[in-house]
Amino acid sequence: MTTVDHCNQPGLRPYLDARQDMLAQLDLIVDSELVGLEQLSNRILADDIRSPIDVPSFANSAMDGYALRAADLQEGVALTLVGTSLAGQPFNSRVAAGECVRIMTGAALPLGADTVVMQEHCRSEHNLIYPQGTISEGQNVRLPAEDLAQGERVFAAGTRINARVLAVLSSLGLEQLYVRRPLTVALLSTGDELKSPGELLGPGEIYDSNRIGIHAMLQRLGVTVIDYGIIKDDPEQIRSAFLKAANEADAIITSGGVSVGDADYTKQVLEDVGRIGFWKLAVKPGKPFAFGHINDSPFFGLPGNPVSAAVTFHLLVRPALARLTGETLPAPVTLQATAMMAFKKSPGRMDFQRGIVSTQPDGSLGVVAAGAQSSGVFSAMATANCLLHLEQDRGNVAQGEQVTLELIDGLYW
Ligand SMILES: Nc1nc2c(c(=O)[nH]1)N[C@H]1C(S)=C(S)[C@@H](COP(=O)(O)OP(=O)(O)OC[C@H]3O[C@@H](n4cnc5c(N)ncnc54)[C@H](O)[C@@H]3O)O[C@H]1N2
Numbered sequence: 001m002t003t004v005d006h007c008n009q010p011g012l013r014p015y016l017d018a019r020q021d022m023l024a025q026l027d028l029i030v031d032s033e034l035v036g037l038e039q040l041s042n043r044i045l046a047d048d049i050r051s052p053i054d055v056p057s058f059a060n061s062a063m064d065g066y067a068l069r070a071a072d073l074q075e076g077v078a079l080t081l082v083g084t085s086l087a088g089q090p091f092n093s094r095v096a097a098g099e100c101v102r103i104m105t106g107a108a109l110p111l112g113a114d115t116v117v118m119q120e121h122c123r124s125e126h127n128l129i130y131p132q133g134t135i136s137e138g139q140n141v142r143l144p145a146e147d148l149a150q151g152e153r154v155f156a157a158g159t160r161i162n163a164r165v166l167a168v169l170s171s172l173g174l175e176q177l178y179v180r181r182p183l184t185v186a187l188l189s190t191g192d193e194l195k196s197p198g199e200l201l202g203p204g205e206i207y208d209s210n211r212i213g214i215h216a217m218l219q220r221l222g223v224t225v226i227d228y229g230i231i232k233d234d235p236e237q238i239r240s241a242f243l244k245a246a247n248e249a250d251a252i253i254t255s256g257g258v259s260v261g262d263a264d265y266t267k268q269v270l271e272d273v274g275r276i277g278f279w280k281l282a283v284k285p286g287k288p289f290a291f292g293h294i295n296d297s298p299f300f301g302l303p304g305n306p307v308s309a310a311v312t313f314h315l316l317v318r319p320a321l322a323r324l325t326g327e328t329l330p331a332p333v334t335l336q337a338t339a340m341m342a343f344k345k346s347p348g349r350m351d352f353q354r355g356i357v358s359t360q361p362d363g364s365l366g367v368v369a370a371g372a373q374s375s376g377v378f379s380a381m382a383t384a385n386c387l388l389h390l391e392q393d394r395g396n397v398a399q400g401e402q403v404t405l406e407l408i409d410g411l412y413w
């Protein structure tokens with residue numbers, strides 16, 4: 001008996017295989033530059049960062065209260081208050097036996113003291129302090145290097161500097177650092193039917209939304225975009241735009257014209273003026289995505305269908321841009337959720353359906369479709385907060401089944 005493999009459409013590369021192949025053909029292409037702290041947000045670290053200091057650099061108090069010696073603590077003991085240590089204004093003497101010092105959060109622990117008792121756990125009478133309850137030695141003291149030791153690696157090269165990373169860099173006193181030069185990307189849409197928002201639509205025309213959406217995603221990733229606008233479905237115009245783009249930019253992103261229609265010239269021109277790495281993937285949406293090079297510039301041909309363009313940008317272009325700028329992407333996070341409704345799926349392509357996941361009354365995660373799953377329906381893409389990852393060879397998803405998904409809210413799109 002012979003079996004027929006319905007799952008592998010001839011000529012379609014499985015997604016992970018194509019992605020790995022693409023990344024193997026890409027390398028870091030941007031050099032680094034020295035940038036001041038105020039301009040570091042969203043840049044990529046060019047070097048490992050080691051702490052130049054211990055953090056904290058001195059023992060200090062975690063609470064407002066009294067610094068004392070644990071050895072003095074006995075039932076009913078009264079300690080003599082001998083001074084105050086404020087943040088930035090330390091007590092400059094030693095705490096001797098039977099003494100204590102008023103201390104504030106963040107203030108240096110005076111010499112001789114080893115413990116801080118919260119003021120709520122003390123009774124005071126004149127200049128005598130009576131610690132109450134159980135107190136353990138060292139409590140409420142933040143020790144030197146408890147957070148970071150001098151010389152310790154704090155961030156690895158390739159880290160994207162978000163607000164939290166920036167705050168830590170500031171806490172180390174660093175005022176300028178080497179980061180990757182921003183990548184320059186040439187962006188263009190192809191299609192005779194396309195008009196820019198603000199223009200009047202003629203018969204059969206639509207507004208160009210891919211270029212605007214991808215531009216925004218690139219900006220959020222810190223990429224410098226050269227916008228080539230809309231190029232007509234004319235091989236000569238496409239050809240000269242591609243050659244100019246390869247000259248001016250580190251990488252090229254196009255939308256439209258990668259399928260097999262009579263006016264789909266993108267892939268054909270790419271073959272003429274550059275070289276194709278691969279074309280046609282077993283993914284939905286995004287099957288005709290094309291990857292290649294023109295001279296030394298990597299080329300990413302997004303399909304024209306708006307959902308396909310956005311999803312393939314996320315699946316393939318985003319990791320490619322990370323490779324080109326030496327960015328280390330965080331480990332992927334996928335979640336399991338219950339399908340709260342049935343999802344249609346044909347075997348043959350890995351399907352990234354748009355969903356809305358939420359916490360159900362019982363605390364578990366449930367997911368529904370964000371709307372129609374056609375590659376042309378972008379409104380559902382905009383309301384989705386996740387992409388379902390439906391394996392290449394599986395069929396329909398029944399209501400109640402567990403599915404794997406990836407959150408997209410809070411990312412760059
Ligand atoms: N006979 C076949 N036809 C198609 C196939 C196939 O395998 N055989 N694949 C389909 C799939 S899947 C996709 S995805 C699309 C991709 O086509 P193209 O990349 O060639 O894109 P276009 O034909 O230029 O446009 C498709 C669609 O998207 C609209 N579009 C194009 N650019 C934009 C833009 N910048 N902003 C908004 N919308 C845009 C365009 O008007 C079309 O409606 O091919 C299928 N066909």
Ligand code: MOO
Pocket residue numbers: 283284285286287288303305307308375376
């Ligand atoms: O691969 Mo297409 O994106 O299904 O319409």
